[in-house]
Amino acid sequence: MFWRKKDKAATPAVEEVIVQEPEVIAQEVVAEEIVEVHEEPAIVEGIVVPEPTELVKVELPKRNLSKGFKAVFSRIKFDVENLDDLEDVLIQADFGVEAAEEIVAAVKVRAKKNGSKTEAELKAVLTGLLTEKMTRDDAALNLDSGAQPYVILVVGVNGAGKTTTIGKLSNYLVEGGAKVTLGAADTFRAAAVEQLETWATRSNSEIVKPTVEGQDPAAVAYEAVERAIANGSDVLIIDTAGRLQNKQGLMDELGKIRRVIEKQLPISEVLLVLDSTTGQNAMTQAKAFTEVAAVTGIALTKLDGSAKGGIVYAIQDQLNIPVKLVGVGEGIEDFGFFDAKEFAIGLVGER
Ligand SMILES: Nc1nc2c(ncn2[C@@H]2O[C@H](COP(=O)(O)OP(=O)(O)OP(=O)(O)O)[C@@H](O)[C@H]2O)c(=O)[nH]1
Ligand SMILES: [Mg+2]
Structure with missing residues (x-):
């Protein structure tokens, strides 16, 4: 579920609704929208200030995760x-x-x-x-402040599953009615940009790419923010190049990307993508990335068939960072929002 600012243009006059009707009927309804006015306009000495923020509550479809990963206790x-x-x-x-x-x-x-x-x-x-x-009360993605577009910065070591997770998340949000822009701030390899572009196409989202190969990733991030504001996106997700946590120069670059984004917009989430098959090294990665990039949540990938789900517990317990997303395969639908109960049932293999 997330809250987005009510788009005035999205509530057209009645005649316009009639014009758009065939298209609306053809669409599958995936999200239920409830409009709520968050605050009454304050009247100060006869002047009405400011306009109330109207937020639209978007219910996203549920995902069942427990089938996606291996029970770890089935053998004892x-x-x-x-x-x-x-x-x-x-x-x-x-x-x-x-x-x-x-x-x-x-x-x-x-x-x-x-x-x-x-x-x-x-x-x-x-x-x-x-x-x-x-169970924690901060497990949900931070998409409810109304400060739009919500910016999600995605970081992690090489091959952890950043780009794939972005593609899945983008598709999910678009299915739920959100407009999503992706920022290709992994500018090291042309192939990385192409990979994100493929996901942008698959998920029906826009992409902001480097204008020249090897462009400063912070510059691409800046442009992506500009574009996402201009095109009225609900969510902007920024992909970054994989980097080892002990390469100081590359880690500093993340700090720069952060600062550049924050010149224009607050960052809703810094998602650290961790490969669950990495074992205890995931803890070391989480510590290092948290220091430079102020990680607000973890996306734990490759839980399908890994039998290493305990890392979720360890990260939350020892590092106090919530695990927010879970990846359970390479397909566009193979992910879900972390749910403690569902996860425990999946691990133990029985209710
Ligand atoms: N089985 C499985 N494979 C995954 C999952 N998530 C990602 N992968 C695979 O892991 C590989 C690396 O994924 P990417 O998304 O390219 O990883 P990345 O972090 O963007 O990599 P770099 O940009 O090179 O740092 C790909 O082959 C993905 O298909 C998952 O949840 N399960
Ligand atoms: Mg990538």
Whole structure:
């Protein structure tokens, strides 16, 4: 769900509605729109100031994630006497050693209290516990401030899945009725721009590309912001080149991109894309990127078939950064918004 400013032009006079009718009928309805006036106009000494901000609530379609990734606990036998195997599996699934110990201890306490003995009961205890531990109130993408276009800056190491995630997210938002512009600030390789262009076409979004090869990525980001404002976009998503977290020069470049964007608009989200198969190195990446780019959320990719879902837990637990998006394949629909309960059910493999 997201809130966008009500577009005056989008509420045409009745005659215009009639003219547009055939097209409207042909479209599949994917979003329900409810108009809300957020604040009453304030009347100060007889003068009405300012205009109320009318926001349109856009309900986005739900995605079911739990089928998309491998359960990590399907291979062990759940038994009250033998919960130590669980600890090993948790460690293998990248929960981290300390967290694994804590979780097993908590499962034991809760199982005893509830009298849970069977495999199904123990799995339910674990699912409940993981859901509680992973639930946060800042898991949703920040698309509700009304400061439009919402700018999402996407960062991460090489090959993490940045461009693919942008394509999926863009398509999702466009399906929900949003106008999206993509900024190709990965200017190192012509192929990177082409890849984003393909996603722009697939997702019906606009793209702002470098005018010359190797153009300063900050300049492209600046132009993308200008264009997104001018074309009335709801969301601008900026792709950046992959960079290793220990390459200082490249990391500084991210700081520059940030500053340039913020000259024109606030940044709603800095999404760090992490490949879930990277293991504990993902933690190192998250720390470094947070320092230079003030990461506000994680998009965790390649959870399909990785059995490493515990990294979600570790990142939130140790770094206190919310995991917001999850990638479960290479296809345009293979992603979802992180949902703690759905995720816990997927990991444990049973309700
Ligand atoms: N299985 C799977 N593959 C993914 C997922 N996300 C991305 N990929 C694949 O990972 C590879 C790299 O993805 P990109 O989106 O190009 O990664 P990037 O971070 O933009 O890479 P650079 O721009 O080179 O730094 C591609 O082959 C994608 O199809 C995912 O959730 N699951
Ligand atoms: Mg890329």
